[in-house]
Amino acid sequence: MESIIIVGSGVAGATLARQLLKTENDYQITVFEAGPDFKPGDYRIWLDQVMADVDLYREFVDDPRTEHEHFGLRGSRLFVKGGTTNHWGGLTPRFKPEDFELKSRTGFGTDWPINYDEMAPYYAEAEILLGITGDSENDDPPRYGAKYPFPPTAFTLGDVLIIEALKTHDISYGHMSIARDGNRCITTGTCNYCPVNARYTALYDLARLQDEYEDKLTLKTEAPVTKILMDGKKHTRGVSFLNLKTGTPDSMEADAVIVCGGTIESAKLLLSSANKDWVDGIGNDSGHVGRHLIGHPVMGASGVRPGNPDKLAGELGFTSLISRHFDSPEYQHKGKMWFSGSVGLNSSLERQILANVSRADMDASLISGMRISLGGEMEQFESPENRVSLGSGTTRHGLPNTEIEVGVHEINIKTRQEHVQTFVEILKTAGCTEDSIETDAGDPDGAHASSTCRMSSSDVDGVVNPDLQIHGTDNLYVCSNAVFPSIAAANPTLTLSALAVRLAEHIGEQSPLVPLSGSH
Amino acid sequence: MTELKIDRRQLIRMGLSSSVLATLPLGCVMLGNDETDELLQFVSNSRSPVDAKRTGSLPQEDFEKLVGLCQYVNRAWELDADMGLYFNRLRADLDFKTSEEPSYLTEYKHAVELISRMVGTTSSVEQAWASLLFADSDVENFPATKLGRARRLVFSELITHQIPVSGAFKSFGLWNYSGYFGGSFTAPESYRKGAV
Numbered sequence: 100m101e102s103i104i105i106v107g108s109g110v111a112g113a114t115l116a117r118q119l120l121k122t123e124n125d126y127q128i129t130v131f132e133a134g135p136d137f138k139p140g141d142y143r144i145w146l147d148q149v150m151a152d153v154d155l156y157r158e159f160v161d162d163p164r165t166e167h168e169h170f171g172l173r174g175s176r177l178f179v180k181g182g183t184t185n186h187w188g189g190l191t192p193r194f195k196p197e198d199f200e201l202k203s204r205t206g207f208g209t210d211w212p213i214n215y216d217e218m219a220p221y222y223a224e225a226e227i228l229l230g231i232t233g234d235s236e237n238d239d240p241p242r243y244g245a246k247y248p249f250p251p252t253a254f255t256l257g258d259v260l261i262i263e264a265l266k267t268h269d270i271s272y273g274h275m276s277i278a279r280d281g282n283r284c285i286t287t288g289t290c291n292y293c294p295v296n297a298r299y300t301a302l303y304d305l306a307r308l309q310d311e312y313e314d315k316l317t318l319k320t321e322a323p324v325t326k327i328l329m330d331g332k333k334h335t336r337g338v339s340f341l342n343l344k345t346g347t348p349d350s351m352e353a354d355a356v357i358v359c360g361g362t363i364e365s366a367k368l369l370l371s372s373a374n375k376d377w378v379d380g381i382g383n384d385s386g387h388v389g390r391h392l393i394g395h396p397v398m399g400a401s402g403v404r405p406g407n408p409d410k411l412a413g414e415l416g417f418t419s420l421i422s423r424h425f426d427s428p429e430y431q432h433k434g435k436m437w438f439s440g441s442v443g444l445n446s447s448l449e450r451q452i453l454a455n456v457s458r459a460d461m462d463a464s465l466i467s468g469m470r471i472s473l474g475g476e477m478e479q480f481e482s483p484e485n486r487v488s489l490g491s492g493t494t495r496h497g498l499p500n501t502e503i504e505v506g507v508h509e510i511n512i513k514t515r516q517e518h519v520q521t522f523v524e525i526l527k528t529a530g531c532t533e534d535s536i537e538t539d540a541g542d543p544d545g546a547h548a549s550s551t552c553r554m555s556s557s558d559v560d561g562v563v564n565p566d567l568q569i570h571g572t573d574n575l576y577v578c579s580n581a582v583f584p585s586i587a588a589a590n591p592t593l594t595l596s597a598l599a600v601r602l603a604e605h606i607g608e609q610s611p612l613v614p615l616s617g618s619h
Numbered sequence: 620m621t622e623l624k625i626d627r628r629q630l631i632r633m634g635l636s637s638s639v640l641a642t643l644p645l646g647c648v649m650l651g652n653d654e655t656d657e658l659l660q661f662v663s664n665s666r667s668p669v670d671a672k673r674t675g676s677l678p679q680e681d682f683e684k685l686v687g688l689c690q691y692v693n694r695a696w697e698l699d700a701d702m703g704l705y706f707n708r709l710r711a712d713l714d715f716k717t718s719e720e721p722s723y724l725t726e727y728k729h730a731v732e733l734i735s736r737m738v739g740t741t742s743s744v745e746q747a748w749a750s751l752l753f754a755d756s757d758v759e760n761f762p763a764t765k766l767g768r769a770r771r772l773v774f775s776e777l778i779t780h781q782i783p784v785s786g787a788f789k790s791f792g793l794w795n796y797s798g799y800f801g802g803s804f805t806a807p808e809s810y811r812k813g814a815v
Contacts, residue, residue: 142715149797150776150779152779255810255811255812281803282803284802284805285802287795287804297803409811410791414794415810448791449782453778461791462791
């Protein structure tokens with residue numbers, strides 16, 4: 100039996116645990132999570148969400164003092180079993196082939212040391228694992244015959260209004276791929292906490308794994324890992340952690356350690372594990388740990404279209420429409436972008452009743468108009484000056500505080516404004532009055548933070564090799580958005596899950612996990 | 620108790636809609652305006668239910684008083700929902716809210732006390748509910764009072780439950796609503812689908 104420690108219980112940790120446990124190898128896996136346990140698919144929790152609009156995850160967000168106004172971490176990630184998948188939207192587009200060749204095609208950032216075709220089979224497997232609905236016929240990017248487990252979500256009547264406007268502008272569109280189990284779903288619109296686990300969460304995935312592999316999988320919650328323990332420069336022997344339930348420090352040995360703590364905490368853990376062999380932090384001899392931090396600049400616009408005879412409203416509860424028209428090679432040098440759209444009520448029915456709006460006024464309001472909203476995310480170009488480092492003092496989890504320095508490339512700022520203007524033109528074509536249109540554009544935040552332990556062929560250019568092994572080590576890995584050399588425009592979770600599948604396959608082929616004594 | 624007589628003009632000024640006013644008999648709505656009055660009695664500033672560890676089942680007679688709100692809203696807003704079916708589901712859901720922590724049992728009991736009192740002192744059930752929900756908007760500035768808490772933690776939550784779960788939203792011409800158990804999004808009738 101060989102032991103593996105996974106640091107972090109989000110989508111990467113859960114996917115790795117599942118994939119490793121189903122190999123023929125005899126693994127004993129321990130997953131460490133800094134935050135507490137949480138119940139998946141609990142009816143009472145769901146009821147409170149629906150009736151009281153409770154912010155279910157408020158106790159799992161960053162400390163107020165770790166708020167970074169220019170790169171908001173608070174609320175964009177969660178410290179709890181299942182990590183940020185507890186409140187994610189479930190949007191799962193693949194990266195496109197050109198996204199792996201950013202430097203070669205644009206001169207910005209760096210290329211991935213692996214390409215789209217190498218990733219394609221792992222994308223297909225991850226789409227099964229996450230239970231994704233999507234359009235298997237859409238070959239942009241190429242699917243090579245792979246089928247989504249569930250057919251695409253049908254467009255809503257409201258989508259059609261937006262699609263007609265897109266057609267006028269010759270803007271392509273398609274079905275959003277989204278992590279929703281269509282066979283299990285019983286209600287839509289409350290996906291932020293699904294009562295039946297139809298939306299993928301690592302929380303539920305791990306709960307199932309704990310049932311399935313009772314003797315093989317241990318999950319330690321409220322157990323933040325504070326240091327990776329090394330025997331010499333190449334070999335990890337385990338981790339130190341805090342037991343927050345007892346307030347005591349502890350340690351655990353293992354044959355391999357995989358850091359899945361997200362972009363911020365993974366980099367911080369390598370930095371805070373500095374020792375005599377790695378004086379600037381593990382994997383940081385070339386100074387890349389914590390650097391190149393990027394996220395997704397976001398943008399949106401909404402307006403009111405007069406008249407709504409069909410009383411269109413947000414009946415689906417999540418988005419079914421995506422346009423990747425600007426997420427294409429032609430736009431890569433400016434910053435690619437995808438966007439979606441929806442039609443909704445200005446105010447919910449219950450709010451209107453509670454505000455004592457009469458039935459006649461509610462009916463009149465419904466047919467008087469509709470709000471059409473467009474929103475998207477774009478690729479950010481990296482800079483080595485954008486970085487995460489260790490702050491002074493500790494968080495409530497006993498982890499070092501976070502320091503972040505980040506700016507947005509001027510090309511990204513300019514392109515973002517162009518994209519917002521495109522939204523305005525689409526809304527006008529869709530019938531929104533000009534004076535009703537409002538726009539918004541924001542800098543990246545911690546939600547899709549990436550690239551602080553980037554993947555590279557050589558240790559000069561990055562932190563981990565194409566197998567996600569930290570350069571210069573033989574049993575220490577990072578599997579998080581941190582390893583992305585660039586972030587593309589697409590949401591990162593599917594790509595991360597695919598990388599986790601790929602890493603599990605690689606580790607499964609290593610026998611033994613630890614090279615024989617003397618070889619390191 | 621000091622009583623304040625509020626006529627229709629005052630009700631309109633406070634924001635009551637014409638449809639609600641139409642349900643009221645000629646006369647007035649009585650509300651206490653004395654801060655020592657039970658309605659404005661301080662209970663708690665907490666956003667969580669008081670006595671959250673006190674679990675148990677809400678007696679059926681109390682449940683029936685509470686669901687008077689749903690019947691009133693169903694009538695006044697012409698929601699046309701099948702209340703019999705809905706009440707079975709609501710009964711089960713309120714049991715979830717009172718049998719597990721944080722329990723709403725004490726908040727519901729406080730609300731029932733207010734309902735009993737208002738129904739006993741006003742000339743109609745409609746009038747009682749209009750007063751409990753909307754009259755004396757200053758109460759909104761005192762959310763820690765018995766009435767303020769009942770509005771926020773009980774009445775507001777019940778209406779927010781009623782619109783999706785009873786299917787009341789359908790009377791507005793919508794097919795689906797956040798929280799409605801209408802089946803999977805893959806079902807043909809689950810929401811209005813558009814052809815492209």
